[in-house]
Ligand code: NAD
């Protein structure tokens with residue numbers, strides 16, 4: 001089997017490539033990535049010389065390059081991780097999110113139709129469901145919860161999901177979709193909450209917490225997400241949507257204080273800053289369907305996962321020190337100085 005993994009130089013796609021090459025050593029993996037600010041070839045350095053791995057530098061919105069990759073590699077399965085993924089950046093530049101996340105998905109699925117594919121998997125997010133009230137812990141997102149988006153990012157991801165389901169119904173494209181909660185773990189770009197707080201704490205810099213830090217996210221260790229996607233691609237029902245999450249809801253401020261405690265840094269580093277516009281209050285996934293139908297269960301607790309993650313950032317300083325330069329510094333100054 002040959003897998004085309006788009007966005008494989010990013011956080012989850014990179015972890016997925018490492019997972020696939022070790023879990024399926026006889027299969028071929030082709031990574032297709034535009035290497036935006038969020039893509040990092042160092043994440044793939046450990047597999048670059050693997051004969052079952054190939055890297056293609058390309059944009060999913062560039063039809064000619066996408067088609068050329070399909071012509072050359074003839075993938076059996078395509079898994080689409082490629083996306084603009086940061087809510088704050090979507091507030092500054094919604095057009096880029098629509099272009100990559102919606103039009104890019106369309107172009108990829110067109111190539112799947114043109115060249116034929118056994119599976120197209122769309123990596124989506126729980127953010128397509130909008131948010132839940134803080135005072136109703138009994139409410140969870142199920143696959144039947146209607147899309148109800150808040151940010152340009154989540155709207156673009158929901159649009160891509162609807163398009164994937166339309167391609168399944170209209171053209172019989174063999175589509176599956178997964179909607180996962182917030183991930184954390186190695187190779188996470190330090191613009192997102194957990195790696196940003198680890199990196200700032202290690203540098204004794206202020207930890208910018210939006211609003212009062214009471215928003216709730218449902219955290220899943222990245223390798224559990226990768227195993228779930230692998231399972232869906234192998235055994236999931238065509239045309240089906242699967243929620244992925246580990247019932248691990250935490251307030252942002254509690255995550256931040258835990259990181260400080262693990263690193264032995266003072267809570268005085270916490271700085272409350274202006275809230276995000278349209279900030280979703282709470283995400284909470286009901287993963288009953290994937291557990292019941294495919295036997296998936298998360299394996300890494302948050303207590304273990306956060307220690308593994310912090311250790312990874314301690315042991316891989318050169319990975320993140322090279323990332324927090326150039327474009328990152330201008331983004332950081334523009335975003336947090338406002
Ligand atoms: P990321 O921002 O770390 O990586 C995105 C990757 O896509 C980068 O390698 C980037 O270079 C590449 N890319 C961006 N635009 C591209 C384009 N036009 N053509 C080709 N490649 C392009 O993102 P991530 O956190 O790894 O998220 C991966 C996917 O998982 C996304 O679709 C995201 O919506 C989804 N998701 C993320 C989370 C999370 O917590 N991070 C949770 C659920 C779902």
Ligand code: TYD
Nearest residue numbers: 087182191192193194208209210215217252
């Ligand atoms: P983030 O990692 O951007 O993911 P999400 O897509 O869920 O918004 O943010 C996670 C939570 O952390 C979210 O409620 C916003 C908050 N947050 C901060 O408080 N400060 C920050 O600097 C960032 C990046 C996020």
